Amino acid sequence: MNIPTSLRRAKTPVVLTAAVLLAVSACGSAEAGPDGSGGEGEEPSGTVRVDGSSTVAPLSTVAAELFRAENAGVEVTVGTSGTGGGFDKFCHGETDISNASRAIEDVEASACKLKGVEYQELQVAGDGLSVVVGKDNDFVECLTVDQLRMIWQPGSTIDNWNQVDAAFPDRELELFGPGTESGTFDYFTEAVNGEKGASRADYKVNEDDDLIVRGVAGSEGGMGYFGHSYYEENKDELKALAIDGGDGCVAPTTQNVQDGSYKPLARPLFIYPKVSSLEKPEVAAFIEYYVENNERIAEKADFVPLGAEQDAELREDLDALKAKRES
Structure with a gap:
């Protein structure tokens, strides 16, 4: 995906995160494996940690609520550290997915690389600022x-x-x-x-x-x-x-x-899943759900859904994410 330079900038975390943390609560699965993620063939369970943009947070929160309705054993927490604060947490291994209202900046990408954090950019909606x-x-x-x-x-x-x-x-x-x-x-x-x-x-x-x-x-x-x-x-x-x-x-x-x-003032909105987090069934299932239901999620959250070409590109990017996991 070609991302305009105008969407790139580094940031530092903000204090608001803990205060504004939104959680979609869930109960654990009695049949989960020792790591709490569920065994093969079972419904996923565990926690998916999302943080970052306050603009994208309502979108990811709706995705979490809809996903939770079909996957009662999974908890999805959605924090609002801001795009830059979210990338800081993400690159330090504190989250599975980073919400972003602009593309990752070079300095943030370098920080992730230094920490061995590999990711894939997924555009999940549009926005008119x-x-x-x-x-x-x-x-x-x-x-x-x-x-x-x-x-x-x-x-x-x-x-x-x-x-x-x-x-x-x-x-x-x-x-x-x-x-x-x-x-x-x-x-x-x-x-x-x-x-x-x-x-x-x-x-x-x-x-x-x-x-x-x-x-x-x-x-x-x-x-x-x-x-x-x-x-x-x-x-x-x-x-x-x-x-x-x-x-x-x-x-x-x-x-x-x-x-x-x-x-x-029209702009794309993104999530950045961590490749290694796909090893956890609950994270892999949530990302798959987010992509497959992106139009429904965007409309329910009052965001601008992707056009046909953008949706096709999103699915290609999801395939690229899976390929990175398997490599």
């Missing part, structure tokens, strides 16, 4: 990329909507967004400001997307950005803006994300 305002905002429907840059670029002092457009009212502009540990921050800053990590710092930072939702919804002049699924879950309180990337205003709909017209 959504720029949102409060539901009661009645004066803005679309922003150009130039306007977004003017607001979010390093050193920007814009703090009123009428500085963005003279037609907008005299209203305080209150900004909310993810911190530097987030793959969403990486993607947005490069897509809008032209450089990964380049952003004004005087905005309300939160690694928890739900708190960004609350902040924007509760602010008369608020604006923020995050993955589209969080907008879908909270669209009664928020309005997603159309973005003009040079060809007119385009809304972050499923069709526009899939066909690439929602630019430059």
Whole structure:
């Protein structure tokens, strides 16, 4: 898979992981083998450890819930350390699968190689990074990329909507967004400001997307950005803006994300399974389930499902993962 350079950046872990850990509980199998993973021909049992992107977490959580309904002996834990924090844990052998809202960065790949951690990248959904305002905002429907840059670029002092457009009212502009540990921050800053990590710092930072939702919804002049699924879950309180990337205003709909017209904020979402973890039947079964049911999982979690070509590529990548395990 060809991954744009704009999706690559290294990160460090965040403290939020333990506090935001989501677990799909399960009971163990009475017939499991001594290692708790189940014997040959038996249903898998044990624990699958997933961590990483807070954007991808709801997708993997839905996958875990659906999988658990058919595999009661397996527990799947889904943590939210952020994309970079997740890769840090993954490369240190703490997890089986890393969720990522951008591709693994060269420095992270090197860290995994140093620790002998082999993996396979699997794109499991698409996302339209959504720029949102409060539901009661009645004066803005679309922003150009130039306007977004003017607001979010390093050193920007814009703090009123009428500085963005003279037609907008005299209203305080209150900004909310993810911190530097987030793959969403990486993607947005490069897509809008032209450089990964380049952003004004005087905005309300939160690694928890739900708190960004609350902040924007509760602010008369608020604006923020995050993955589209969080907008879908909270669209009664928020309005997603159309973005003009040079060809007119385009809304972050499923069709526009899939066909690439929602630019430059359409992006792929990934999971990275560890090759050695496939030796555990519960991990192998979960990954197989995730891939085989990716459309159902994406739709249930309010994510953008893969197109036909992307789905075919996902299945090829799964075959590549299995081949690595057997080699």
